[in-house]
Amino acid sequence: MFRLYIFITALTTLIALTTSISIKKTGKNWYKNSLVYHVYPRSFKDSNGDGIGDLNGITSKLEHIADIGADALWLSPIYTSPQFDFGYDVANYTDVDKDYGTLADFDKLVARAKFLGLKVILDFVPNHSSHEHEWFKKSVQRIKPYDEYYIWRDAKIVNGIRKPPNNWLSVVRGSAWEWNEARKQYYLHQFNIPQADLNYRSAALQQEMKNVLNFWLNRDVDGFRIDTISHLFEDVRFLDEPRRNISDSPEDDYETLDHIYTRNLLEIYDVLKSWRKLADNHSKTADTKIILTEADTDFAMYYESGSNVPFNFMFILDLNNKSSAADFKRLIDRWMNNIPDNPAYVANWVVGNHDNHRAAFRFGEKRADQLSMLATVLPGVSVIYNGDEIGMHDRNFTYEETKDPIGCIAGPNRYHLKSRDPERTPFQWDNSTSAGFSASNRTWLPVNSNYGTLNLAVQRITAVSHYKVFKSLSRLKRRPVIEQGSLQTVLVTENMLGIIRRHGASVVALVINFADTSVTADARTWMNIPEQLIVYASSVHSKLLAGSRIDTTRITIPGSASVVLTTADLV
Structure with missing residues (x-):
């Protein structure tokens, strides 16, 4: 009897686990309708009280x-650094x-993730290493083959004065070249001085x-x-880059040059193809190993060279809280219409990341759910930054508080334009010490002061919250109407955008008021949807209640609100 009791208890626990946590897809196509959750490890959860997030956390x-x-x-990167x-x-x-x-x-993290049905994706930083890497130290000493692992160039002597090889600028600011006294040459750093660019024209480095x-x-x-794949190669002639006519930036600011010799060179695609082949070799007896790329141009080439997800940054870089319904429709349509005609290629939608202001900051509190709705209702891969599922906000930093080197280098008058600290503050789990992120009162970045009311624990027990909206969206994403359904975008009015997904008799309609x-409109006519639909999910401040019926012939959407409507079979 005791053994039977243990078996029943274990079985009950397993059933509870599998019903509360959805079984995730596996196989070669697992990623095609996936939700990827971006964790910034330093700010997610501290397990040992040192104020820094970690793997065990x-x-x-x-x-x-x-x-x-x-x-x-x-x-984000967890490597020795x-x-x-x-x-x-x-x-x-x-x-x-x-x-x-x-x-x-x-290894424990991976094992636990796999038990829960989660895939684990690592950030790979191939463009540069730290100048404290052993490769760089050996390269300085000209030890083979490390002597060619980095981009080294002789100085240019002008009137007896040593100058950098050309006018190339760092993304951070200032010359992209740093003199190394031991080697008597300059090395290239397209980012910070301690981040030396690797040389992909070296076969040994590529193999490494x-x-x-x-x-x-x-x-x-x-x-x-x-990371930053568009910077992997530089033109072998090392020519000066042409200047751009920008008057409101310092002369040594990155934006003042047209980067025709240091970004998006064709050789990048050959390296990516070699990485795709390597990943495919590991996929032969396992689920597809995917490659996501941080690229800013010609995404078709990245698809064709092996990237499953060439990041689509339109919600971050191209659209903002001043963009119109027509702007959103135009860019969504452009992306969907330009994906190469290949069933292996799927769209993707990036809501936020560790390098850009949070969605709630970029679009405002009332529109905090809008991008999550778009990213999950539109077809393909949804990429969500940790904290956006609870509508976390940026924290304002003084220059003295700033830790991000890009912000520090920008100086006290421009740090707020460059610093990435505001979106990197610790995750707000509850209202305990340091928002439940750490047992310590001193965390590597300060916790946002709003954590007492904006945290996961509160949203779990609140009737309407960002967390509950997000969970309902992720459940809907698994339905055939989203995974396989057709897509239509409609400008219902000048200020109202409609996204319609159809599969058989099932209909999902996302309506956004910009x-x-x-705004009141006849959505039924313009969107060709049923006269009666049910509110599946709505933005937190909309006051449109989930489960209520809507007459789509005269639908009223409150200011800055978004609502997902569905047929009854999807509720």
Whole structure:
């Protein structure tokens, strides 16, 4: 009887787990309608009280990521690093930084994620390493083959004065060249001075980076997000880049040059193809290993070269709180119409990330749910930044508080234009010490002061919250109408955008009001939808109640509100 009791108890627990956390898709096409949750490890959860988020902290919160319906988590860099740029300055690509834990901790995270049905995607930083990397130290000493692992050039002597090889500028600001006294040459750094650019014209370096990818794939990761891939190659002639006519930026600001010799060179696609082949070799006996790319141009070429998800940043870079319904329709249609005609290629929609202001800051509190609705109702991959599922806000920083090197270098008058600290503050779990992020009152970045009322614990028990809206959206995303349905975008009025998905008798209609005041319209006629639909989910401040019936012949959407309507079979 005792053994039977233990068996029944275990079975009950398993059933409870599988009903509260959706079973995730597997197979070669698992990513095509997926929700990818971007975790910034330093700010997600601190497990040891040092004020810095870590791997064990992430592992302890994986249930939350599964609970909100994510299929995969993407981790910003966790590699050994001096942390000048908080992990994007890698000193060892095949080990975990002590701030975040150990390789054993990483293995535990992966195992727990897989148990919960979650894929794990790592950030890969191939363009540059830290100048504290052993490769760089050996390159300085001209030890083969490391002597060619980085971009080295002789100085240009003008009137007896040493000058950089050309006028190339760093993304951060100032010359992209730094003199190394030991080697008596300049090295290229398209980002911060401690981040030396790697030389992809070296076959040995290319093989070295493939070894890195193999190392992590052998630890059962499911893919990589490739950081700043558009910078991988530089023109071999090292010509000066032409100046752009920009009057409101300092002369040494990155935007003052047209980067025709340092960005988006064709050789990038050959390297990407080689990484795709490597990932495919690991996919032969497993689910597809995916490649996400941070690229800013010609996404068709990235698709065709092997990126499953060439990031679509339209919601971050091209659209803002001043954009009209027509602007949104035009850019959504352009993206969908220009995806290469291949069933392997799917759209993607990035709501936010660690480098840009949060959605609630960019679009306003009333529109905090709008981008999540678009990203989940539109076809393809949804990419969500941690905290956006509860509508977290940016925190304002003084220059003295600023930690981001890009903000610090910009100086006290321009730091607020460059710093990424506001969107990187710790996740707000509850109203306890440091928002439940850490047991310490001192965290690496200060917690937003609004955590007492804006936190996950409160939203779990509140009738209408960003968290509950997001969970309902992720459930809807798994239905055939979203995964397989047709897509139509309609300008209902000057200020009202309609997104319609159809599959058989099922209909999903997302209606967004871009005006600050209420708009009433005949959505039935303009969107060709049923006369009666049910409110499936609505933005938090809309006061449109889930489950209520709507007459679409005269629908009124409050100012800055969004609502998802469905047929009864989807409720």
